[in-house]
Structure formats: structure tokens, C-alpha cells
Amino acid sequence: MGITDNILKRIGLGKPSGDQPVTFWSKNRGWLLLAITGAVFAAYPFLPFISDYWIDVAFFVGVYALLGLSLNIVLGEVGLFDLGHTAFYAIGAYVTAILNTTLHIPIIVLLPLSALIAAGFAYLVTSPVIHLKGDYLCIVTIGIGEIVRLTMINNPFNLTGGPNGINGIGGPNLFGLAINSSTQFYFYTWIIIGVIVFGLIRLQHSRIGRAWNYIREDATAAEASGVDVRSYKLLAFVLGAAIAGMAGNIYASKQMSISPGSFTFIESSLLFCIVLLGGLGSIPGSILGAVVVVVFPEVFRQFASYRLLFFGLALMLMMIFRPGGMWPRKREGTGLDGLGIRGLPRNDEDLILLGKPDPAILKPATTAVVRGVRLPPVTVPMDEEMLLQTHGVTLKFGGLTAVNNFDLNVRTGKITSLIGPNGAGKTTLFNMITGIYKPTSGQIDFLGRDITGLKPHTIISYGIARTFQNIRLFPSLTCIENIMSGPHCHARSGTWAAVMHTVAEVREERDIVATAAYRLDEVGLWSYRNELAKNLPYGKQRYLEIARALATAPHLLILDEPSSGLNDKESEDLMVLLQSLVKEGFTLLLIEHDMQVVMGISDWVAVMDMGQKIAEGLPKDVYNNQRVIEAYLGKEDD
Amino acid sequence: MATVLAIKNLVVNYGAVEALKGVDVELGEHDIVAVLGANGAGKTTLLKSISRIQSIKRGSIALKGLDLATVPAFRLAGLGIAHVPEGRHVFATLTTEENLNLGAYGVRSMPAGKELEKTKEWIFSLFPILKERRKQLAGTLSGGEQQMLAIGRGLISKPHVLLLDEPSLGLAPIIVQGIFRVIRQIHEEEGVSILLVEQNARKALGVARYGYILELGKIAIEGDASDLKNDERVRAAYLGGSKVNC
Amino acid sequence: MATFFEQLINGLTIGSFYALVALGYSMVFGVMKLINFAHGDLFALGSYLGYTLLIASSSWVTVHFGLWGGMAIAMLFAFSGIGLAGVLMERVAYRPVYPAGRLSLVVSALGMSIFLQNGIMAIWGARPQAYPAAVVPSTRFSLLGLPVTSLQVVILLISFTLMLAIWFIVEKTTFGAAIRATALDRSTATLMGIDVRVVIFFIFALGPALGGIAGVMNGMYYRAISFNMGWTYGLKAFTATILGGIGNIPGAMIGGLLLGLMESLFAGYVSGAWKDVFVFFILIVVLIWRPTGLLGEKTAEKV
Structure with a gap:
């Protein structure tokens, strides 16, 4: 299925999906419409009523x-x-x-x-x-x-x-x-x-x-x-x-x-209007926008100096009555075909199987090649036990010490939880591990190599993925597109390959969508694959964010308050998923306030207060630690 | 018990989706009522509809017999309804004190000055940390402090009815306990009627007199809080099976 | 030294126009998140309103109320006229588009700007007009041995008084807090009992009205006015707002004054033709050095 077909489908002219009889028209609709458009363009200057x-x-x-x-x-x-x-x-x-x-x-x-x-x-x-x-x-x-x-x-x-x-x-x-x-x-x-x-x-x-x-x-x-x-x-x-x-x-x-x-500023603002009039991110829209902006003043030429007055009015009216533009890019309702990826299996469901990862990909310290989406080689032999270690990590904002000399150890294949009062600096520590902030001092080792101060997109390609406290999705993209951002960091195709559809690029694209399909299915959102992320209910959005993180094929998955906003029953479902992820080979690091979750699934718990570690140990030891009770757990009084 | 807030047959649509499909809820004088339910069940929509920042399709909401549909949204604060929204929504670049002052903005009977200062002192007695933070920008407070500020901002108008949306969201256990203590306190000492939306069903049913359980935009179960706590269906769907085992 | 002083006072005067326009711009920007490209054109319209009033019936106003009286009445006229225009503009062009988001608002604002500019041209003509000398006070006197005009002193006094007043209203009063709260979060502001419509009305009346006053003073100062002068002033106001830091009232004032001073001194000492290049260059350098403007944007975003 070619790009033309996809475009046509978006505008409602495409091949009907389903089992309708294949006629010459429906089979070659894309090419035919392309030919008609071309013919119109070619004929235009020769039409009798068209002057120079x-x-x-x-x-x-x-x-x-x-x-x-x-x-x-x-x-x-x-x-x-x-x-x-x-x-x-x-x-x-x-x-x-x-x-x-x-x-x-x-x-x-x-x-x-x-x-x-x-x-x-x-x-x-x-x-x-x-x-x-x-x-x-x-x-x-x-x-x-x-x-x-x-x-x-x-x-x-x-x-x-x-x-x-x-x-x-x-x-x-x-x-x-x-x-x-x-x-x-x-x-x-x-x-x-x-x-x-x-x-x-x-x-x-x-x-x-x-x-x-x-x-x-x-x-x-x-x-x-x-x-x-x-x-x-x-x-x-x-x-x-x-x-x-x-x-x-x-x-x-x-x-x-x-x-x-x-080449005045007015010219720039006209270009701005062209894009908005057509519809943001819409290619046919931009062309249509150009038609309006150029032809409109021509048609009103007889009104001489009033034509721009009308033009200004028209711009306002357009934005009032058609704020999304004349020909907006549509993402829903096109199915997976809308992604424009070649060689997808006939049944969407077959993608899930295709995307099942090779077990090798999750074993750290190997150079795994998974269907074209290559993971970066990890050459340094790593400590069997420790996947991630922070050594005396400190972050100061102005005069304020948000995180103070913090040592955190995350063991391979385990669930480690970081708990502590609000504002203790837990998320700040996460932000340093994932590269959003750079520590003032201290070092962060992952898989035996120093990742301190690297850019977030580099750190993620090494195998640390995260979710956010306030869910951050790509709201106007479909769920599958959201998750396809995961394998992005391992793919290599550039601009030229994308334009030319090179063999490697086509294969890589298919692997990306297959990986995304597998992860979407894993968190139970497969049926939402073509829905826009913003239309999902809150609880499902959390799962989508987790799936997106998983699709980066991380060794370590960092979750910032995953059960926030879930009720007890929903939290239990989440725990089941998290435990299954550990079985699959992921290592988990959580920030969590729900003690049921923390105590239920953690292998190790570290407690942070005012930027410092005040306790760590097995869940039950931490739960009964007097200092932790005073600073964080309090006493239940109901 | 006299009814303060009566919601009848409330229907709310988001585009083509029905978020609430005919909901009846009642809150009495000197009462705490909990609204529980899964994500997306429509709990927050219910509170937003009451304070009219969400438009409704059908149904009526009445405060002591006064149909709220006839009142513009910004007047509700002056009529004694305070809404503490989900996610706190403190004004991040205003100071703690400015946030508190705005809480009384809609109340005409309380001009800035003595009365306001007195109420502020009361808020500070409930949440002493806010007094320390009064000159600080609200956005720089910790999550727990922001929640306290949001509640304080709601209480400063001395409301009859307090709508509390997920006050425990994302907070440390010790803070949650503190917040629930305050909820009990303002209810008992000041007689504020509270409509409480919560994920933490156990805690919510612990303070509430009565409870409603919303499922997919409808009231699925309702009853006295003590009964709901022991209801099998509620236990299975909302309270979870296990207690902390350590 | 005399040149320096002359450029300095000139720069301050222009800067105070920029600052007044920027102030209104910044207020509207804060509450609507709207880059109001039509703001400069309202300033131009203010200039024309003042002009029309002053030349009406062979300068009746000036003849009856004197030079300063005439100026005051023209400013009041422009203030109320442009305030009304601002409110109308919000109703017609922005309120209906607001739900569609910021980019659509920009297009609507561009449309409004084109509309106003061509509207002014249609009414007053494409050729520049001039405030007649007979209506402009032109007393000169010497301050510490240096020559200034009384007009300059009055312009600076009025501008600084207005700026101070606005700063006080927005930063120090409860209504000001309500304005800032509305800028941050409309729904929650409503929950506080703030009538968002009143806030918007106030902002769209007062913000442009300040520009209207600046327009009259600008006409008095430069005499010549043209239908398309709004573009430049709108752009300069935007620059000043960003230079100072978005959503920052003192930032807009300082940005505006600084812009005027830089322009005037550069034009006086280096080159008039390259002054705008210099200004934009400085703006870019400032932003590279301080990505949220000189005074910084007040934020408390958490990741």
C-alpha cells in the first residue's frame, strides 16, 4: 500500500477497507487520482479562459x-x-x-x-x-x-x-x-x-x-x-x-x-497564515492555503485598496469558523495503514507476534541485534549485582540543596523503591539519572559506565527509560504512534533513506511498528491502537506511558508514582503488571506513595528526606523503622 | 438532616461521550459524603458540574433549594460553595498569602482586613507550615504543602459546602493522615458539609457518613459508609484484597 | 556631552512610548497568551483619533482649552476611544477563536492588524498626516544648562505616572492578584469567585487605552503619523516584552525604556540605518545569555 493511497484514504477517497469487491477503480484508485490531478495541472494553462x-x-x-x-x-x-x-x-x-x-x-x-x-x-x-x-x-x-x-x-x-x-x-x-x-x-x-x-x-x-x-x-x-x-x-x-x-x-x-x-515581516506573517489556514502539518493544506492567500486579493482586485481590509476580515472569519484549517491532517480513522509503512502483515494482530522481542535483548551486557533495531553495544563487563549506582550525587539550585550526597543502588532484575515525603528530592534524583538535570557533584554509573551529565536521549539509548509523575504523552498522536517513539533511539535511518525508502529503512520501520504493537498489546491497549492518546481515560494513559517506556527496550525502567490516581483495585492490577515485567527481565525503580504497592512488590526500599538518605533496607525493616515512621509513614489513626 | 446540596438526574457530555448519565447525589447539613469509583467514572466531572466550570446537559443542582443553573459560576464562591480542585491548582507564581487572599475574593461580606486576617490565622492554625511559607511562591511549595494551601484557600471563604477532589493524590502517607485529620476537624468544629471525591476508598469511607460509588457515569452502589466498607462488591472492586502484610 | 544628553532624553521619550505600548501588550499577553499583533495598530489608531480631534473645526479644542488642555483632552479621547476599540476587538476577533488555541489566535490577530491598518488607510488616506504646529506645545527651556522641551518633560511625567499606576494595580492590589490568577488558570480563578469576563474586559480596555495615550504623545512628539506605523510599534512592543521577560510588568517597562535608549544612542553615535539591526542583535544576544529575558519569566514548572 503506497503513500498515495494513504493520503487518499485520509481525505476519504481511499480504498475502502474490508471485503468489498475489487474493481479496476478501487484497485488503482490512488494512481488514477494522481493521474487526474496531474492532468488538471497540465491542462490548466491551455484552458481557453486562462490568460497569461x-x-x-x-x-x-x-x-x-x-x-x-x-x-x-x-x-x-x-x-x-x-x-x-x-x-x-x-x-x-x-x-x-x-x-x-x-x-x-x-x-x-x-x-x-x-x-x-x-x-x-x-x-x-x-x-x-x-x-x-x-x-x-x-x-x-x-x-x-x-x-x-x-x-x-x-x-x-x-x-x-x-x-x-x-x-x-x-x-x-x-x-x-x-x-x-x-x-x-x-x-x-x-x-x-x-x-x-x-x-x-x-x-x-x-x-x-x-x-x-x-x-x-x-x-x-x-x-x-x-x-x-x-x-x-x-x-x-x-x-x-x-x-x-x-x-x-x-x-x-x-x-x-x-x-x-x-521580504518584509508582513510576508512572513502571510506564510504563517498559509500554514494555519491549510491546517498545521498538512501538506495539501499548505498548498490550499497558498491558493487562498494569493488568489483572494486577486479576485478582489477591483475593490482596490479595500481588498486587504477584506483579507484581514477573512483571516479572522476563517479562524472563527474553521480553526483547524481547511484541510487538517487526520490521524484517526486511517488504521495502521495511515502510518505509511510498507510490508505490514495483512492482519494487524500478526504484528504483535512479529514484535515479540528476542529474549537476548533484555539481558544486559550483550550486543543484541533485534530485527534491525540495533541496541548499542555494551563493552564494559558489568557488576552482576548492580545495574545502576549513584555515588554521592548532589544537586544544588541556587542556595538550595535539593539532593544531598545520595547513594542509590539498583540491583539487576529487582524492584527498588524510593520513598519519602513530598519535596524530599526523589523526582529530582530521577531527573538526574535520566539526564534532565546535571548533578552539581557525584557520579552515576549504569551498566558499569559513567553516564553523569549525558543528554536524556543518549541515556535512554543506553537502556534507562522513564515515566512521568504527571503523565506526559503525545496527546494528538495515536496510541501506536506514541509507542513508536520508543524504538526511535535505536533506529538509524536518516532523511535520505526515509525519502528513498531504502531496504534498510523499510525493514526498520516495520520493526518499529511491530515492537510498538507488541508493547501496546502487553499493557492491554491493543484495541486502542488507532485512538488519539488524549482520548484515553486517565488510567489507560498511565499504561500507555509505561508501554512507551518499554518500547525503548530498556534494562532499567524508572516509574514516577505509577499508582498515583489509581484506586486500590487498579493499583493491584498495576502491581501484577510490574511483577510480570520483572519476570520478563526488566529491572524496576519506583517512586511511590502507596504503601500497599511499595511493600507488596519491592525487593529493596530506600527512603529520602530533605535530599538525604535516611534509611534503606528490606520493605518490612523500612516499614518499622522509627525514623521513617516519623518523617514519612506516620501512624494510622483510623 | 436538612439537605444542603441536591443533585438530581445530572447528565454531562464530553463531545459524543456521556460522562455522567443521570446521577443523583445528596449532601446534608453538617455532613460528609464520599464519592468513590474507578478512573474515568465521572467523579471529577460531578464536582466540576456543581461549581459550574463544566457545562451540564440535563439535570438540576440546587443549593438549599436555589437552582444553581440560574447563578453565574463565579458567584458560587460567594454563596458558600468552595471547590478544592484535583491536582491542587494553586496559582504557582503568586505567593502563598496571595493565594489565600484570593480564596476570599468572591465573598463580599468579608472585606480585606480584620475578618480576613482572623480567618487566615485559623487556616494557619490548621496548617502551621503555611504561615512559614506565606511569602513564598506557591509553585515552589512541596506537593503536600500545595495541597494544604489549596484546602486553606477553599476554607478561607468560610464555606457551607466544601467540594474536595482527591485531596490525597500523590501525597506521602503522613501528609495524607494530616489532611484527613483536618477534614475531620473542620467538619466537627466548623460544621462544614463536605463532598469528598477520593481514590483512597478506605480513608474516605473512614471519615464519611454516606458514600456513593460511581461506575461509568452512573451511581452503582450507595449507602452508609459503614455498610459500604463491608459490602462484598465494594471490597472486591475498590478496596483491594490485601492489607499491608508487614 | 550635549549630544549625549540629547540622545539620552530622546531615547527615554521614545522608550517611554515603547514601554507604554509594551505594558498593554504584556497585560493582554499574560491573560490571553495572545501575541496581539493588532496592538500596535490600535496605538496608530489612537494617534489618528487624537489628530482628528485636534484639527477638528480649526483646532477648536486647542483654541478653547489651550495647548496643554488640548493635549489632555486629545489623550483622554484616545484613551477612551482605544479602550472601547480594544474591548470590541476582543469580542469580535479573539473571544470566538480562543478555544482553538494560540496559533489560531495569532492568525486572527494578524487578520485584525491587516484590517485595522487598511481601515485607517481607508479613512485617513495612505499619505502620512501631521499634527499641526499650532496644537503642539513647543516651549524650550534649559535644565542644568542642557536644552529640553516642556513636551518631553510632560511626556516623561505622564508615562512614568501611568507605568507606576499599572504596576501598583497589577502587583499590589487584590484585583491585580485576580488578574494574575486569571492569567495562570481561568477555571480555578472562577472557583475563587473571580469573574473572568470582568478581568478580560479590564485588560482589553486598559491595555490598548495606554497605547492610545502613547499614540497621541507620539504624534505630538514626532508630528508625522502614518497608517502603517503600528507594525513597527507593535513589533517593538513585542521585543520589549520579551526582552524584559514575559508576564512581567516591570520587565515590559524596563524592556521598553532600554529599547528606546539603545536605539537612540546607537543612532546618534554609530548609524541610524543600522539601529534596528543592532537592537535585534542585542535582543538575540540577551536571549542566548538569559533564555527568559532580563528579569526572567516567573515560572515554577516541575518536570
Whole structure:
């Protein structure tokens, strides 16, 4: 089942699932619709009522569609608030103009070159600021956009031609065929868009596209499930800038002259509107958005200066009546097919079997190769007993010592619990183990190697997974997509492999979805696989989060108050699951307040108060420890 | 016992899903009633509907005969209903004291000044730690302290009816014991009527007079707390089989 | 030295416009989480309202109430007019979109901004207008041997008084606490007995109204006004808000003043053409160094 079919299915034109008779139409629906779309595009310039003027309009729709698609990567897929995207467009246009008019490099050579330079520029300017959150990043992108525009106006080294810009830019020449008529530009642009859309659809349905979406949904959870958030954000900016740079090249070669007036903040905000009007993260939506933004003012041209007034009104009305955009990306209701992964078994259920892990994967100290999803080799021979040890770990926030000289030992194959009053520093210790905080002093050893201060996504690939106290899922993704973030950190396919569907990539994708299927089934949520995570009831969300952690194939699973918000009966069910996980070979570390759970399943209990260890031992010893009773357990009075 | 809060045939929808399917609950004068049930049974929805931050589809909610549907949500605090929401929801970047003051915001009969200071002292006597923390931002308090602040913020308006949503959620046993002691105390000394939603069924039935058990948006079982504690169905579904064996 | 002083007082004056606009911006931002791109255009509209009042019937207002009286009336007029416009704007463009989330709100705000800008153009024309000299007080005097205009002194006095008043209301009164509580969590604020609609009304009336006053003062100071000047001021207000730290009233004031000073001094000593590049560059450097602005965002998020 190809991507086209999936897309069509999303918009309700796809093959019907189930046992309906296979006709020529239903079998080849995807290709046929693709052919029809292509035919319409090809015929458009030759229609009798289409003048050159409207062909040019279609050309500009193309330029804005490219820009919309490029911003959609940053804004739609990753959720980064980019209101200065025009900067990359401007760089592409100016690179083309300057190099063509001074060094006479052919436009067609400059097409990839402007993409490359815009991408390089994006990398340079966004990498120091990529860690900024929401609105702070937004103002920085606006700032970058303004800096680029003002620089062009100020004409440094006489390169940019100042406010008047650059004239006399040549047109593209394709192997002897000069492109200069409106119709030629129309085809040239839309063919490029076709190629880019193909690549973007492939990316959207790969681990890269999913990683982007994980970041958009919850960056902390994404990092904690093994996504290198920083790199993927940068990748989005770089790819987005490359496409915008191309758009700049095409624009400059068509107009033959450019000036800073075309690259204002207003332009950036129009691009923003294109993405939102179409629907966040929707490829057809971005194109449709471009149509609206370009064609609307053209249609109202006769109203002269009032047309923008109407346009402003229309933007507001659209957001009031269609806040999700005209063509939002749909995730539910497409079944597993919607994932766009090739070679899935005919029955969904067969995936579960396919995803059953090789027992070797859970034995520490081995280099396990599990169906393409390779675990990192662990070369240092480890202590049989100790999986994780913290040595004198301390964390100070300002003057406050949150965790003080803490030694924690977690034995392989056991359940260790960390208990203590609220605010004692338990979660802070977890955050240090999983790399969210860096200890002020002390060392953390896992599998015999020092993991102190490593990034969360690295630590998880070594085999430590966690859940959060306040469940952190990817709310608008389906349950199976949520869990597919787990194997992400062990997969290796890159952008190119995802676009080209290399053999290794296809196999890896299948392994990822199979692993996810197995884990989803293990926690009893298989039937919810195509539901959005946010629609699950609270208790089930906890299980989903546990499944996501398990799918990273961890040696150690860290659970922060797993029974919080569950009633006694539900807690008991949870205990059964946790014990079965130990049997399967996982090692567990819990923070827990429910003494029934702690005393019922723990092999070892450590007690923390005000950042320090006040007791540890077997559950029953800790339960009767006077100091623990005073600080934490209290006396039951009912 | 005179009825303070009467909920009749309450129906609430979330989109297409019926969260509550016709629920009747009564809370009397000087009363503690517990609402128990599994996750997603609709307990929190019930409390949110009472304080009108959740819109309802059908049914009536009356406070001493006054139909609450006729009152805007923000007036309920002034009418003597205080809601301590699940997950505490203290205003993180306001100080402890500002949080407490806001608790009395909707009560017109209590202008800032002597009366408010007196009530605040009472809250501080219930939760002495809050006095130490009064200038601290609420978000920097520990989970237990935040829960105390949330309850204190609810009590400072001197309500007739206190809606308590999962006061023990995520708290250390010793804090939970303290909180339940305070619940008993305000009930006994101040005569506040309390509608208590809890996961910790054992504790909740320990303080309550009467209990309701919600299942999938309906009242499945109801009765005196002492009877519910010994009810086989309740034991099996909500109390769990085992006691701590050590 | 004289140049320095001139640039300093000039920078403070511009900075106080930025700060007033930023203040309203920041208040709206706090409660609605809305980047209100139309805020700058309300400022521009305020400028035009003041202008229209002052030139009406051959400067009737100025003739009857004197230069300062005229200025005061124009500011009051812009204050109430823009306050009303702000409330209307919230009703029409933001309240219906609010449930759809922040990004949709941004688009609606952009739409509002385009609408206002083109509306101003449709009414007053595309060409810049100017406050006539006859309505602008222009007394000069010397302060410690350095030349200042009485207009500058009055502008600074009014701005600082307003800023202080707003700071007091938001940070020190119970209603201010209610505003901050509403900004953090609307449902819980309702449980406290706070009428969220009143808070929103107040914010959308007062925030833009401050910009309206700034608009009139800006018109008096620079004389020339144009339909698209709102973009720049909105952008500068956003910059100032972020520079100081989101949701931080003193932050917005300091951010605005700092922005004005940096601009003016850079323009005076280095280059006028590159001043905005410099300002944005400084902003980026500040954010790299302090990711949540100079005074920092008040947060207490736990992972």
C-alpha cells in the first residue's frame, strides 16, 4: 500500500477497507487520482479562459505553496513559532541575484546552491537559539527576518543594491531549453513542487516526521523517549530554509529583479497564515492555503485598496469558523495503514507476534541485534549485582540543596523503591539519572559506565527509560504512534533513506511498528491502537506511558508514582503488571506513595528526606523503622 | 438532616461521550459524603458540574433549594460553595498569602482586613507550615504543602459546602493522615458539609457518613459508609484484597 | 556631552512610548497568551483619533482649552476611544477563536492588524498626516544648562505616572492578584469567585487605552503619523516584552525604556540605518545569555 493511497484514504477517497469487491477503480484508485490531478495541472494553462495573467497567478501560488510547505516543516510538524521565515526566502533570492548578475553563474546551478546557502545560514543563526521556548524563539525569528531585510536595504559592500535591489537577473535554462514564458515558469515551478511534495510525504511518514511531531506534542517527553530534540529542530529549520531558498531562486529568476520590499515581516506573517489556514502539518493544506492567500486579493482586485481590509476580515472569519484549517491532517480513522509503512502483515494482530522481542535483548551486557533495531553495544563487563549506582550525587539550585550526597543502588532484575515525603528530592534524583538535570557533584554509573551529565536521549539509548509523575504523552498522536517513539533511539535511518525508502529503512520501520504493537498489546491497549492518546481515560494513559517506556527496550525502567490516581483495585492490577515485567527481565525503580504497592512488590526500599538518605533496607525493616515512621509513614489513626 | 446540596438526574457530555448519565447525589447539613469509583467514572466531572466550570446537559443542582443553573459560576464562591480542585491548582507564581487572599475574593461580606486576617490565622492554625511559607511562591511549595494551601484557600471563604477532589493524590502517607485529620476537624468544629471525591476508598469511607460509588457515569452502589466498607462488591472492586502484610 | 544628553532624553521619550505600548501588550499577553499583533495598530489608531480631534473645526479644542488642555483632552479621547476599540476587538476577533488555541489566535490577530491598518488607510488616506504646529506645545527651556522641551518633560511625567499606576494595580492590589490568577488558570480563578469576563474586559480596555495615550504623545512628539506605523510599534512592543521577560510588568517597562535608549544612542553615535539591526542583535544576544529575558519569566514548572 503506497503513500498515495494513504493520503487518499485520509481525505476519504481511499480504498475502502474490508471485503468489498475489487474493481479496476478501487484497485488503482490512488494512481488514477494522481493521474487526474496531474492532468488538471497540465491542462490548466491551455484552458481557453486562462490568460497569461492567471497563469502567472498560478505561478505565484506555486511560489507561496513552496514557502508554505517549507514553513509547515518548522511550524506545522515541529511546532516552532517561526515568524521570520522570509529571511531564508530572501537569502535564496539574493544569492541567486548576486551570483547571477556578478559571476554569471547559471540560474539552474544556483537553484541547489541557493537552497544550500539558505540552509547553511539557517543552521548558523538558529543553532545558538534553538533551545529557546515558544514566544522567545518567535521574537528571535522575527529579529532574524528583520536583520536580513535591513541588511539588504543598507547595501553592505555594494552587494545588495540597497532599497532598489538588483535588476537584470537571468532565467533558468534547462539543458538548452530557456524558461521564460509564463507557461514555462508555471510547469517548471509545479514540477519542482511535485518532487518536493513527494519527499515531504515520505518524510512525514518516517521516523523523522514522527520525531518532529513528538517534539511538537511535548518536547520534554520526546527527549525522554530518546529523540534528540535539538538536532531534529535544527534539521527542520535547515530543510525548511533549503526549500524557502529554492523558492527565492525561482522567484528571482521569474521577476528578473528583486528588492527588500518583497521580504518584509508582513510576508512572513502571510506564510504563517498559509500554514494555519491549510491546517498545521498538512501538506495539501499548505498548498490550499497558498491558493487562498494569493488568489483572494486577486479576485478582489477591483475593490482596490479595500481588498486587504477584506483579507484581514477573512483571516479572522476563517479562524472563527474553521480553526483547524481547511484541510487538517487526520490521524484517526486511517488504521495502521495511515502510518505509511510498507510490508505490514495483512492482519494487524500478526504484528504483535512479529514484535515479540528476542529474549537476548533484555539481558544486559550483550550486543543484541533485534530485527534491525540495533541496541548499542555494551563493552564494559558489568557488576552482576548492580545495574545502576549513584555515588554521592548532589544537586544544588541556587542556595538550595535539593539532593544531598545520595547513594542509590539498583540491583539487576529487582524492584527498588524510593520513598519519602513530598519535596524530599526523589523526582529530582530521577531527573538526574535520566539526564534532565546535571548533578552539581557525584557520579552515576549504569551498566558499569559513567553516564553523569549525558543528554536524556543518549541515556535512554543506553537502556534507562522513564515515566512521568504527571503523565506526559503525545496527546494528538495515536496510541501506536506514541509507542513508536520508543524504538526511535535505536533506529538509524536518516532523511535520505526515509525519502528513498531504502531496504534498510523499510525493514526498520516495520520493526518499529511491530515492537510498538507488541508493547501496546502487553499493557492491554491493543484495541486502542488507532485512538488519539488524549482520548484515553486517565488510567489507560498511565499504561500507555509505561508501554512507551518499554518500547525503548530498556534494562532499567524508572516509574514516577505509577499508582498515583489509581484506586486500590487498579493499583493491584498495576502491581501484577510490574511483577510480570520483572519476570520478563526488566529491572524496576519506583517512586511511590502507596504503601500497599511499595511493600507488596519491592525487593529493596530506600527512603529520602530533605535530599538525604535516611534509611534503606528490606520493605518490612523500612516499614518499622522509627525514623521513617516519623518523617514519612506516620501512624494510622483510623 | 436538612439537605444542603441536591443533585438530581445530572447528565454531562464530553463531545459524543456521556460522562455522567443521570446521577443523583445528596449532601446534608453538617455532613460528609464520599464519592468513590474507578478512573474515568465521572467523579471529577460531578464536582466540576456543581461549581459550574463544566457545562451540564440535563439535570438540576440546587443549593438549599436555589437552582444553581440560574447563578453565574463565579458567584458560587460567594454563596458558600468552595471547590478544592484535583491536582491542587494553586496559582504557582503568586505567593502563598496571595493565594489565600484570593480564596476570599468572591465573598463580599468579608472585606480585606480584620475578618480576613482572623480567618487566615485559623487556616494557619490548621496548617502551621503555611504561615512559614506565606511569602513564598506557591509553585515552589512541596506537593503536600500545595495541597494544604489549596484546602486553606477553599476554607478561607468560610464555606457551607466544601467540594474536595482527591485531596490525597500523590501525597506521602503522613501528609495524607494530616489532611484527613483536618477534614475531620473542620467538619466537627466548623460544621462544614463536605463532598469528598477520593481514590483512597478506605480513608474516605473512614471519615464519611454516606458514600456513593460511581461506575461509568452512573451511581452503582450507595449507602452508609459503614455498610459500604463491608459490602462484598465494594471490597472486591475498590478496596483491594490485601492489607499491608508487614 | 550635549549630544549625549540629547540622545539620552530622546531615547527615554521614545522608550517611554515603547514601554507604554509594551505594558498593554504584556497585560493582554499574560491573560490571553495572545501575541496581539493588532496592538500596535490600535496605538496608530489612537494617534489618528487624537489628530482628528485636534484639527477638528480649526483646532477648536486647542483654541478653547489651550495647548496643554488640548493635549489632555486629545489623550483622554484616545484613551477612551482605544479602550472601547480594544474591548470590541476582543469580542469580535479573539473571544470566538480562543478555544482553538494560540496559533489560531495569532492568525486572527494578524487578520485584525491587516484590517485595522487598511481601515485607517481607508479613512485617513495612505499619505502620512501631521499634527499641526499650532496644537503642539513647543516651549524650550534649559535644565542644568542642557536644552529640553516642556513636551518631553510632560511626556516623561505622564508615562512614568501611568507605568507606576499599572504596576501598583497589577502587583499590589487584590484585583491585580485576580488578574494574575486569571492569567495562570481561568477555571480555578472562577472557583475563587473571580469573574473572568470582568478581568478580560479590564485588560482589553486598559491595555490598548495606554497605547492610545502613547499614540497621541507620539504624534505630538514626532508630528508625522502614518497608517502603517503600528507594525513597527507593535513589533517593538513585542521585543520589549520579551526582552524584559514575559508576564512581567516591570520587565515590559524596563524592556521598553532600554529599547528606546539603545536605539537612540546607537543612532546618534554609530548609524541610524543600522539601529534596528543592532537592537535585534542585542535582543538575540540577551536571549542566548538569559533564555527568559532580563528579569526572567516567573515560572515554577516541575518536570
